[in-house]
Amino acid sequence: MLIIVLLTHIIPKTEYGDIIFANTIISFFAFFMGGGLHEGMIRYGVLLEGQSHKKTLFQYAFKNGLKYSILIIIFILLLNPFLTKSMEGAFLFLILLSFQIISLYLVRLVKTYARIIHKNKLYARIEVEHSVLLLILVFILSYFLGGMGYVMSLILAPFLIAIYYMIRMKLLEKNQFSISKKRLKEIEWYGVEVSLSNAVAHLLFVVDIFILGHFSGELDVAQYKTSSVFPFSLSILALSVITSDYVKLAKYSETDKSKLKDYYLNYLKVFSIIGLGIVTFFYFFETYLLQLFGKDYHDTSGLMFVFSLGIVGSLLIRVPVWNILSAIGWSKVRFVLSVVSVIIYIGLCYYLTKGYGLMGTVVATSIMMWISGLLSLGAFVYYLKK
Numbered sequence: 001m002l003i004i005v006l007l008t009h010i011i012p013k014t015e016y017g018d019i020i021f022a023n024t025i026i027s028f029f030a031f032f033m034g035g036g037l038h039e040g041m042i043r044y045g046v047l048l049e050g051q052s053h054k055k056t057l058f059q060y061a062f063k064n065g066l067k068y069s070i071l072i073i074i075f076i077l078l079l080n081p082f083l084t085k086s087m088e089g090a091f092l093f094l095i096l097l098s099f100q101i102i103s104l105y106l107v108r109l110v111k112t113y114a115r116i117i118h119k120n121k122l123y124a125r126i127e128v129e130h131s132v133l134l135l136i137l138v139f140i141l142s143y144f145l146g147g148m149g150y151v152m153s154l155i156l157a158p159f160l161i162a163i164y165y166m167i168r169m170k171l172l173e174k175n176q177f178s179i180s181k182k183r184l185k186e187i188e189w190y191g192v193e194v195s196l197s198n199a200v201a202h203l204l205f206v207v208d209i210f211i212l213g214h215f216s217g218e219l220d221v222a223q224y225k226t227s228s229v230f231p232f233s234l235s236i237l238a239l240s241v242i243t244s245d246y247v248k249l250a251k252y253s254e255t256d257k258s259k260l261k262d263y264y265l266n267y268l269k270v271f272s273i274i275g276l277g278i279v280t281f282f283y284f285f286e287t288y289l290l291q292l293f294g295k296d297y298h299d300t301s302g303l304m305f306v307f308s309l310g311i312v313g314s315l316l317i318r319v320p321v322w323n324i325l326s327a328i329g330w331s332k333v334r335f336v337l338s339v340v341s342v343i344i345y346i347g348l349c350y351y352l353t354k355g356y357g358l359m360g361t362v363v364a365t366s367i368m369m370w371i372s373g374l375l376s377l378g379a380f381v382y383y384l385k386k
Contacts, residue, residue, distance in 0.1 A: 003138050004229045007150060008222075008293040015147040017218025018089035020225045023154070024209040025076075025083055025090075026097045031199035032072050033105040034065025036191030038112050043194075043329070044187045045116030046247050052175050058113045059172060060184060062106075069105050073098045086214045087221075096151050103155050106162035113171065120244050130161045193331035200338035204345055204368055211346075211353050212361045220358045226293045227303035227362070231311045234278060238271065238319040249327035260324060261384050267320055275312035282308035303362050310366025317373030321380050333379050341372040 007016060041061050048054050076098040084090045107130060114123040134157035141149030166172060213221050242249075245263070252259040282289075286304040290297055325334050345368045352360030 003135055004226060005292050006139060007142060008226060008297060010142050011147045011150065013222045013296045014089070014218045017213075017220075017222035017225075018087060019093050019147050019150060020221055021087050021209060021213050021218065022084070022090040022093035022097050024206055025094060026100055028199060028202055028206045029072055029076055029098075030101060030104055031195050031202055033069050033101045034061065034109070034191075035068030035188065036193075036195030037061040037065045037068070037188065038105065038108045038191070039194040039198075040187035040189075040191030041109070042112050042115060042246070043190055043250070043326075044183065045112070046250060048116075048179075051117055053179065054113065054116050055171060055173075055175055056179055057116075057187070058109060060179070061109055062172065065105055065109065066102065069101045073101050076101075087218060089218065093147070093151055096148075097154065100155050100158070103157075103159035103162065106166075107158035110162050110165045110169075110171070113169075115243075115247065118247065123243075126161060126165060130157060133157045133161060190329075190331060193335065194326060197331055197335035197338050200335060200342055203338075203342045204365070204372060207342065207346055207349055208353075208361050208365050211349050212358065215353050216357060223297060224303075224358060224361060226297050227290075228307050228365075230289055231278075231282065231304055231307035234311055235314055235319060237274065238315045241267070242320055242323040246323065246327055249324055253328035257328070257384060260328070264320060264324065264380075268316060271315050271320075275315055278312055278315075279305075279308050303359065306359070306362045306366050310369040313366075313370035313373050317377050318369055321373065321376040324380060325376060325383075328383060330379065330383065334376075337372070337375045337379060341368065341375060344368065344371060 011019070038061060041057055045054050045057050048057065077095060080091060080094050084094055107126070111123055111126050114120075114126060134153060137153035137157050138150055141153050143149070145152070209221055209224070212224055249260065249263065252263070282305045286302070289304060322334065345364065348367065349361060349364040352364040354360070356363070
């Protein structure tokens, strides 16, 4: 959030829009990084006994995941001319940002390992150090190199953090423990399924930028991004809770699923109050928040408030229930729900953006946060009644 505020004062709005467009495309392909092995690692890693077995799983995911990540980069480079056809300024940025696939995968592996050995404090520390390093690099490199410096920061920060912790925790040292080929195959397939469902679900955050860029160009893309940054950043409230409880939720699915219902109802009691506070805050303070981005971003008011209505749906339903479905192993169900949501969203976003421009895109996005959440909730209720 602070990074975007800094960037809007350093990088021209058109260049920032091009970078956002390119990075949005990368954010979609990032779900396939490592062939999804990091997803299989969190699901099955918690079930392994002993840290040595978990380290063996890390090494397997590291070695094979790098191969898959390189293939994804090559695929992105081949598609680049077609993906950036409507925004040619994003062409070079997409080439450079494709290498984020490797750096993001490495840091995700390290954080996943911290989770499966039940060291949530270590996981949180890695998150914080990554964010701080990224902020420092963005400030320094963007100041001297502009948009190119920002791109370099996005690649370097996760890579440096990952290398540091892999060395510090001796994660690549050989050990004599092994995991059966059958279990490794299960981990791989689970990772692929989850990656597919997550990628399709993330299309909800890619379609908007892609369609808006097609109809309106980089200026509206930049405005859209800055208007969404404060509301969307609040999703961390739900993600931080669910992420820290993920292992516990996975165990509930194996022992007593009624505890999953109790967990979610207790979650709703707290976040309903938070959601009301969020909507009230943006209703009264949106204008003041826009001033933080500089004079180029004062053009449109009302966007943040509409985004806040959507993010409440995400906090209350989409984020918690979506992750619960993952914890119980319903990756195929998530995939189907994702496909249905994206099909609805593409039509809704195309129609509203074409007819109402930037505001139409914002309205479409907010509506879809509620729709996708309600679809997930329906699946969760069905699971509880089985």
